[in-house]
Amino acid sequence: xxxxxYIGTNEKQQISEWKENETLIYFNELTEDDQIVxxxxxxxxxxxxxxxxxxxxxxxxxxxxxSDPEEQESKKSPQKLIDFIKEQTKKEDLEFxxxxxxxxxxxxxxxxxxxxxxxxxxxxxxxxxxxxIVFKQQx
Numbered sequence: 001x002x003x004x005x006y007i008g009t010n011e012k013q014q015i016s017e018w019k020e021n022e023t024l025i026y027f028n029e030l031t032e033d034d035q036i037v038x039x040x041x042x043x044x045x046x047x048x049x050x051x052x053x054x055x056x057x058x059x060x061x062x063x064x065x066x067s068d069p070e071e072q073e074s075k076k077s078p079q080k081l082i083d084f085i086k087e088q089t090k091k092e093d094l095e096f097x098x099x100x101x102x103x104x105x106x107x108x109x110x111x112x113x114x115x116x117x118x119x120x121x122x123x124x125x126x127x128x129x130x131x132x133i134v135f136k137q138q139x
Contacts, residue, residue, distance in 0.1 A: 001100055001101055002056060002101050003056040003057050003059065003098060003099075003100060003101075004055075004056050004101045005048070005049045005050075005056035005059055005081075005096070005097075005098045005127075006030075006037055006040075006046055006047065006048055006049065006096070007027075007047055007095065007096055008041035008042065008043030008047075008094070008095035008096075008097075009043050009044075009045050009047075009088060009092060009094055009095075010044050010045065011045070011088070013027045015027055015028060015029060015047075016028075018050055018054045023052060023054075024051065024076050024077045024080040025049065025050070025077060025080045025081055026049070026050045027048070027050075028047060028048045028049075028050065029047065029048075030047070030048060033104075034048060034101075034104050036104045036105045037097065037099070037104040037105075040108060040132060041095050041097070042095065043094075043095050051077035051078075052076060052077045056098070058077040058078075059077055059078050059098075059127055060078075060127060061075070061078040061121060061125050063121065063122060063124075066121055075121055078125065078127075079121060082116065082119055082121070085119075085135050086116050086117070086138075089135050089136065089138045090137070090138060093134055093135065093136055093137050094134070094135040095132070095133070095134055095135075096133040096134075096135060097131070097132050098127055098128065098130075098131065099129050100129060106130060107130070108130055108131070108132045109129075109131060110128075110130070111131075111132045111133075111134075112131065112132075112133055113134045113136055114126060114133050114134070114135055114136070115135070115136060116138065
């Protein structure tokens with residue numbers, strides 16, 4: 001079973017495919033199975049977001065691994081996700097949700113607002129299952 005990461009935006013995102021050893025982040029339309037997650041969002045467009053692993057599991061990150069030489073490749077997709085959120089929040093609020101595949105309809109355990117500029121791979125990383133996050137638009 002894999003993590004499933006979803007974002008909600010007003011702006012449409014480009015749908016793309018995962019390519020082994022090339023892709024750090026990609027966006028897909030919701031499938032029939034995960035369509036139910038859409039009810040958690042207020043934004044017009046909700047997407048499944050995948051990482052270098054071909055699923056969302058590549059976004060999992062442990063801060064204590066930041067300086068570990070063997071974990072440097074593992075930083076790339078989480079950092080690309082942070083960079084995407086930073087760019088998107090220049091235009092609008094962004095909604096974010098993570099759960100295990102199959103847990104799409106489970107109750108959200110926490111709702112929070114975050115400033116993406118408070119997030120970094122070495123100090124604070126935000127990914128926790130069943131947590132709904134609104135990343136506020138940055139001026």
